[in-house]
Amino acid sequence: MRVQTEEWRRFVPGVRMYKGKKTFFYNGELIWDVDTIEDLIYDYDERQTWQVIMILPGVKVIPQHAFYECGNVKTVIMADTVERVEMEAFYLCENLVNIKLSTRLEYIGERAFSFCWSLTSIFIPQSCREICNGAFHSCKKLIILIMPQNIQIGQDVISKTKLSQVCPFIDPLGKGISEEIHEWIKNINADEIFKLHRICSSCHPSEHDIFSIVEQKRSLLSLRQPNSIGITPLEYLCANPFADIDQSKLVSRFVLKMMGETV
Incomplete structure (x- = not known):
């Protein structure tokens, strides 16, 4: 699903059908309370019906646990104002396949996309400076991971992914030296x-x-x-x-x- 620049101007927050998909147009509000597990805007059952999440212009931070366990979301598209994706923001979005990150993204928090079982690829823009521990842990189909050369990477970022299975610096038990693994990821296409x-x-x-x-x-x-x-x-x-x-x-x-x- 491609979005032209002029289309962004027409979007308003809320849930509605867009190009045949039930889409949540997100403007940065808290959807549910992480501490009390209280639904603030949309309840759990409603969140399970979303197929697409569009992060609207003006949003700079996707909060911790924002879309935790939105199990039917297949596509996430971020406006280029987003700078941070906080811890477990998309944790266990098990049907998530397509992600377009902000070109101004700077930070991906711990386990931000962990257990996104259907995710096969993610392209991290040159603006990103840090990927925290376990960001893509257990994304078992993930094989394409593109990232900047100068990025700081935490532990276990690709553990239990398809990419980890072909990494020469990870042993059969899933262990390996992080620095060697990270350099290998960055230089797969260096030749x-x-x-x-x-x-x-x-x-x-x-x-x-x-x-x-x-x-x-x-x-x-x-x-x-x-x-x-x-x-x-x-x-x-x-x-x-x-x-x-x-x-x-x-x-x-x-x-x-x-x-x-x-x-």
Whole structure:
């Protein structure tokens, strides 16, 4: 679900159908009291009906436990004002698949996305400076994790994920030296041969840059070259919530170029 900049201006807080999905448009209010477990706005049963959560412009912090156990939410889209996601904000959102983080995000709290069992990928923007302990613990399908080089990472961030199963620095018991694990995550696509992977997984993928590399290699198969964890540039591009590239147009452009046509 893509949201154009001009669309944000029309949104008001509340729950309603949007593009065929029951959507909660969130403006930063407390939904329930963490200490007393008292529902303040929406009760537990209502929260289980939400399919999409849209964090509205102006919200800077997603509070602790804000969407704890919203079990049917599949998509979360954040406006670019969000700077912090606090502890366990999306804990046990077991059907969560699609997340578009704020491009100004600075902080992800402890266990913020733990036990999001359906989550396969997350792209963390360059603005983010810290990911706390267990942020993606037990996201058992998570294999794509893109993050900045200069980020501070806590303990057990990828424990019990699909990514942890292919990490050479984690033993069968799930143990490993954090520094080695973190450096490995950051540098999965560091080699020059994976330049296309880096572009397709960046927060600002360029169609021009992608086309240039594909043209240089003279083969669309370069988009299907797996890296060390088995992910192809095309898979990064398809999963990337920041990408707005028409893949069919890219393929057509390449075919015409190879045929000697003007593109």
